Amino acid sequence: MKRIFLATAAITLLFSSCVSKKKYAELEAKQQETKDLLNTATVKLNSCLEDKESRISSLNEQISILKNTNSALLNNQGDLATLSKKGAENLERSLESIREKDLQIKTMRDAINKKDSVTLALVTSLKGALGDLNDEDIQINVEKGVVFVSISDKLLFRSGSYQVSNRAKEVLGKVAKVVKNKPDFEFMVEGHTDTDPISNSCIKDNxxxxxxxxxxxxxxxxxxxxxxxxxxxxxxxxxxxxVAGNDTASGKAANRRTRIVVLPKLDQFYSMIEEGMKKAK
Incomplete structure (x- = not known):
C-alpha cells in the first residue's frame, strides 16, 4: 500500500513538473514578445521625440526669421516714412522754386511788354509828328525794340558841310517835341557818309x-x-x-544820312524787373 502511494505521488509530481515548464515557456515567449513590442514602441517614441524636437527647432528658427523680417520691415517702414517726408519737403521746395521762376518770368514779360508799349507809343508819336515828310527823306523803323529815325543827308546838310539847314531845323523841332515827352528814352545821333573822299581845312575825312x-x-x-x-x-x-552799295549815285545818296537811335533807358528797364522780382518774393 505504501508503495502504491509513493508511486502515485511520484507520478503526480512528475506530471505537475511537466505542466509548469510548458506554461513557463509560454510566459517566457510572451515576455519576449512584450519586450520586442516595448523596444519597438521605444524606438518609435524616440523617433517621434527626435522629429518633434526637429520640428520645434525648425519652428523656432522660422519664428526667429519672421521676427527679424518684421523688425526689418518696421525699420524700412520708418526709413520710408523719413524718405517720404524728405521727398515731400524736396517736392515742396521744387514747387516753390518753380512758382518763383514763373513769377520772375511773368515780371520780366510784363517789363518787356511795358517797354514795348512805350516803344510803340513813341513810334506812333514820331510818325504822327513827321508824317507829312517824304518817305525818301525820313524813315522810322523798329528793330529788336530799338527805334531808328533815319534822315537823309539832302534834308539836313549841304554837300560836304555840317551846317544844319533851316528846313532840317523844322524836322529836328518835331523830333525834339516827341522825345522830350518820352523821358524813359535816351537817344544817339549817328552821322553816316558815302565813300567819296573829302579833305579841306575844316574836315579831315568822312x-x-x-x-x-x-x-x-x-x-x-x-x-x-x-x-x-x-x-x-x-x-x-x-x-x-x-545801307547800300557805293557804286551808284542812288546807293551813295542812301548812305549819306543821319540816324537817330532811340534807346530805352536800360537802368529804368532793369529797375522795373528788380521791383517786380521783389514783389514776387
Whole structure:
C-alpha cells in the first residue's frame, strides 16, 4: 500500500513538473514578445521625440526669421516714412522754386511788354509828328525794340558841310517835341557818309565829317529845342556802316544820312524787373 502511494505521488509530481515548464515557456515567449513590442514602441517614441524636437527647432528658427523680417520691415517702414517726408519737403521746395521762376518770368514779360508799349507809343508819336515828310527823306523803323529815325543827308546838310539847314531845323523841332515827352528814352545821333573822299581845312575825312554832323544836330536839339544833353550821344560812323552799295549815285545818296537811335533807358528797364522780382518774393 505504501508503495502504491509513493508511486502515485511520484507520478503526480512528475506530471505537475511537466505542466509548469510548458506554461513557463509560454510566459517566457510572451515576455519576449512584450519586450520586442516595448523596444519597438521605444524606438518609435524616440523617433517621434527626435522629429518633434526637429520640428520645434525648425519652428523656432522660422519664428526667429519672421521676427527679424518684421523688425526689418518696421525699420524700412520708418526709413520710408523719413524718405517720404524728405521727398515731400524736396517736392515742396521744387514747387516753390518753380512758382518763383514763373513769377520772375511773368515780371520780366510784363517789363518787356511795358517797354514795348512805350516803344510803340513813341513810334506812333514820331510818325504822327513827321508824317507829312517824304518817305525818301525820313524813315522810322523798329528793330529788336530799338527805334531808328533815319534822315537823309539832302534834308539836313549841304554837300560836304555840317551846317544844319533851316528846313532840317523844322524836322529836328518835331523830333525834339516827341522825345522830350518820352523821358524813359535816351537817344544817339549817328552821322553816316558815302565813300567819296573829302579833305579841306575844316574836315579831315568822312569820319570827321560824320562826327561834326552828329555834334551839330545834338547842339541844335539842346540849344534851340531844350532837349536834356544828358539823354543824348553824338557819334560819327563815317562810311563804315553803309545801307547800300557805293557804286551808284542812288546807293551813295542812301548812305549819306543821319540816324537817330532811340534807346530805352536800360537802368529804368532793369529797375522795373528788380521791383517786380521783389514783389514776387
Amino acid at each position: 569820319w570827321d565829317l560824320s562826327t561834326k554832323r552828329a555834334t551839330s544836330i545834338v547842339r541844335i536839339l539842346q540849344n534851340e529845342f531844350g532837349v536834356d544833353p544828358a539823354r543824348m550821344t553824338a557819334a560819327g560812323r563815317g562810311e563804315y556802316v553803309p
